[in-house]
Amino acid sequence: MGLPLWARGFLSRGVGRARGAQRLSRGFGLRRFAFRPPFESFDLHPHTLRGLREALKFPEATEVQGKVLPELLAPEARGSDFVIHARAGTGKTLAFLIPAVEHICRQTPPGIGVLIVASTRELALQITKEAETLCAYHAIQIVPLIGGVRREKDETLIRRRRPQILVGTVAKLTQHFEATLRFETLFEGLSTLVLDECDTLLASNNLELLQTLLSFLPKSASRQTLLLSATIPEEVHHLCASLCRPSYRRLDLVTGVPTQEAVEQLFACTPPLLLATTLRNILDEEIRKEPITHKVIVFFPTARLAAFAAKLFREQLNMRLHELHGRCSESARILAQQEFFEASCGVLFTSMASERGLDYPNVTLVLQVMAPISRQQYIHRVGRTARGGKEGRAFLLLLDREEEPFMPEIADLPVSRAPMGPALLNDEGLHTADALSSARWAKGLPLFAAAAFASLLKHLSSQPGMHPELVVDTASELMLGFGLSEPPVVSRELALELGLEKCENLNLVEQRDEKWRPVSPASPSAVEKRPRETRPPARRKTLFAPGWRVPGGLEEAGVKTDPKSGKAGDGSSETRSRFHILVDEYSRTNVESIFAIGDVTERIALTPVALMEGMAMAKTMFGEGEAQPDYENVPSAVFSQPPCGSCGLTEDADGTGRN
Numbered sequence: 229m230g231l232p233l234w235a236r237g238f239l240s241r242g243v244g245r246a247r248g249a250q251r252l253s254r255g256f257g258l259r260r261f262a263f264r265p266p267f268e269s270f271d272l273h274p275h276t277l278r279g280l281r282e283a284l285k286f287p288e289a290t291e292v293q294g295k296v297l298p299e300l301l302a303p304e305a306r307g308s309d310f311v312i313h314a315r316a317g318t319g320k321t322l323a324f325l326i327p328a329v330e331h332i333c334r335q336t337p338p339g340i341g342v343l344i345v346a347s348t349r350e351l352a353l354q355i356t357k358e359a360e361t362l363c364a365y366h367a368i369q370i371v372p373l374i375g376g377v378r379r380e381k382d383e384t385l386i387r388r389r390r391p392q393i394l395v396g397t398v399a400k401l402t403q404h405f406e407a408t409l410r411f412e413t414l415f416e417g418l419s420t421l422v423l424d425e426c427d428t429l430l431a432s433n434n435l436e437l438l439q440t441l442l443s444f445l446p447k448s449a450s451r452q453t454l455l456l457s458a459t460i461p462e463e464v465h466h467l468c469a470s471l472c473r474p475s476y477r478r479l480d481l482v483t484g485v486p487t488q489e490a491v492e493q494l495f496a497c498t499p500p501l502l503l504a505t506t507l508r509n510i511l512d513e514e515i516r517k518e519p520i521t522h523k524v525i526v527f528f529p530t531a532r533l534a535a536f537a538a539k540l541f542r543e544q545l546n547m548r549l550h551e552l553h554g555r556c557s558e559s560a561r562i563l564a565q566q567e568f569f570e571a572s573c574g575v576l577f578t579s580m581a582s583e584r585g586l587d588y589p590n591v592t593l594v595l596q597v598m599a600p601i602s603r604q605q606y607i608h609r610v611g612r613t614a615r616g617g618k619e620g621r622a623f624l625l626l627l628d629r630e631e632e633p634f635m636p637e638i639a640d641l642p643v644s645r646a647p648m649g650p651a652l653l654n655d656e657g658l659h660t661a662d663a664l665s666s667a668r669w670a671k672g673l674p675l676f677a678a679a680a681f682a683s684l685l686k687h688l689s690s691q692p693g694m695h696p697e698l699v700v701d702t703a704s705e706l707m708l709g710f711g712l713s714e715p716p717v718v719s720r721e722l723a724l725e726l727g728l729e730k731c732e733n734l735n736l737v738e739q740r741d742e743k744w745r746p747v748s749p750a751s752p753s754a755v756e757k758r759p760r761e762t763r764p765p766a767r768r769k770t771l772f773a774p775g776w777r778v779p780g781g782l783e784e785a786g787v788k789t790d791p792k793s794g795k796a797g798d799g800s801s802e803t804r805s806r807f808h809i810l811v812d813e814y815s816r817t818n819v820e821s822i823f824a825i826g827d828v829t830e831r832i833a834l835t836p837v838a839l840m841e842g843m844a845m846a847k848t849m850f851g852e853g854e855a856q857p858d859y860e861n862v863p864s865a866v867f868s869q870p871p872c873g874s875c876g877l878t879e880d881a882d883g884t885g886r887n
């Protein structure tokens with residue numbers, strides 16, 4: 229049994245849950261928008277109107293669309309850029325798609341007319357789907373470019389479809405600009421650039437990559453830029469303005485609170501030890517009250533905790549769950565997104581991957597486990613319910629000690645304390661605690677628990693006001709509440725990184741390279757140390773420079789680069805301003821301990837060449853004698869339709885006439 233006696237007593241009190249449960253389980257229904265002009269009242273192309281009416285089945289604009297469309301469709305609007313701030317779920321996607329499609333209908337230069345930059349793969353796919361439905365009766369082609377899909381596959385799709393609208397993530401688009409031959413020429417007629425969820429694209433950790441992407445786009449005084457989000461704090465606004473033309477317009481459509489009025493928002497606090505059982509009780513309550521219509525999104529603070537909780541609840545509590553987070557494979561993410569979208573009821577365990585822009589119909593409850601990292605995150609997550617004019621509920625399940633630092637951040641929002649308090653914990657909590665007990669864990673769960681614990685330590689360490697002991701105690705109690713008999717071990721390296729190495733309650737293992745193997749499911753934290761047979765040689769730094777850009781800092785290291793070399797290095801006659809690292813035939817730079825391979829050198833910019841150079845370099849570096857790349861056996865590819873390629877001896881060299 230994972231819970232101590234005092235907690236069991238607390239659970240078994242089972243204080244009247246019905247009162248709060250009634251509020252928690254209020255049904256949802258259609259609300260009326262304040263003002264919904266019919267789409268016919270706008271001067272739209274007949275195919276667009278038909279797409280709205282027949283494919284999307286939206287005869288009327290939402291309130292936000294009713295305000296944005298007249299601004300963006302006005303003839304003089306093309307001379308301005310727009311920063312649009314409107315609540316989540318109010319129809320911003322169509323608000324930018326409709327004018328973009330209308331502009332393509334009026335002007336059809338070859339190439340891509342509209343580029344939509346999305347913050348996640350899932351959002352890019354969702355926008356693509358909505359654009360395709362809107363354009364069902366147009367001949368307009370839309371292509372998504374997202375991570376997890378091979379670049380060559382993207383190229384084939386672009387060649388075949390010749391899209392007018394491209395929807396992509398920043399990383400994938402940048403990768404194409406850096407590595408796909410003449411990719412930039414597709415954008416010569418670009419008339420509209422959309423940055424959806426602009427505040428996250430402009431966040432400090434993403435800004436550099438976004439700026440790199442934008443630097444590849446041709447400069448054009450007539451290109452319109454649209455920036456949209458449900459949260460645009462003032463400090464982000466000046467960044468938005470810096471991407472716009474001076475005449476830009478700001479449409480601030482959030483009056484009053486930034487969350488939808490139709491969302492009932494509650495919060496409750498729990499000790500870490502009781503978080504898992506409380507969560508289970510809330511879910512049970514929701515399923516019991518709405519057996520065929522419950523649709524619940526549960527947000528966890530880390531992807532690893534979401535993965536662990538999903539596996540635990542599925543395997544130990546027999547709950548049917550959908551799962552979508554950063555630990556899922558790309559195909560699993562796409563499948564989960566589609567399944568939960570189509571499901572009439574269900575529960576989704578997720579993390580950051582789902583909090584922005586994603587549109588699942590009829591979500592009845594958004595449940596946030598532990599404090600969000602910011603006010604914006606809270607608002608976006610709550611925005612996953614009550615979309616398109618429906619009603620919904622949001623529940624924030626905090627740890628006791630999170631209330632004081634977090635609640636002031638959302639003091640202006642209509643969030644009330646859940647009236648049930650400890651009644652969230654009912655008699656069933658006892659059974660939950662018992663069922664979760666690691667004594668009965670299925671195979672594999674201990675490793676998930678260890679990963680979740682490490683991620684919790686990281687997450688909590690980044691929270692304000694959390695000193696090391698508190699971080700360790702909180703994460704440990706949480707894991708005990710999830711059924712462990714003792715907290716998992718942690719590598720000393722991680723403890724050092726987080727400044728937790730002196731915490732007495734942390735069970736450390738010395739070597740970071742050790743493979744952890746649970747001895748038995750009954751004692752998941754008792755892991756056996758299995759040192760690797762061979763360790764990689766010590767190294768101080770690995771420079772990784774994808775694409776053609778030479779990383780900074782090389783000058784300080786004394787590495788010679790060639791700034792004058794302007795040829796593209798890909799066999800074309802193109803010139804580009806860029807630097808190359810100068811290397812000898814063994815891939816050695818002028819600094820003995822630094823090597824370089826691939827596109828950052830002035831050799832042939834082809835993947836097979838880089839691979840071969842890498843193998844030869846590894847032999848030189850790791851003592852198998854000096855080895856030079858063998859350019860005789862480089863596979864070559866011809867970008868043609870059908871595609872063709874070759875490798876090995878030429879007909880002449882072979883002498884047999886074979887190719």
Ligand SMILES: Nc1ncnc2c1ncn2[C@@H]1O[C@H](COP(=O)(O)OP(=O)(O)OP(=O)(O)O)[C@@H](O)[C@H]1O
Nearest residue numbers: 286288289290316317318319320321458585587616
């Ligand atoms: N005119 C309309 N009539 C009815 N429903 C609509 C209309 N326009 C959009 N919707 C629906 O409203 C929901 C929310 O729309 P959308 O995803 O565009 O919101 P959003 O403002 O972009 O939200 P977020 O800020 O979360 O990205 C979607 O399910 C969409 O299909």
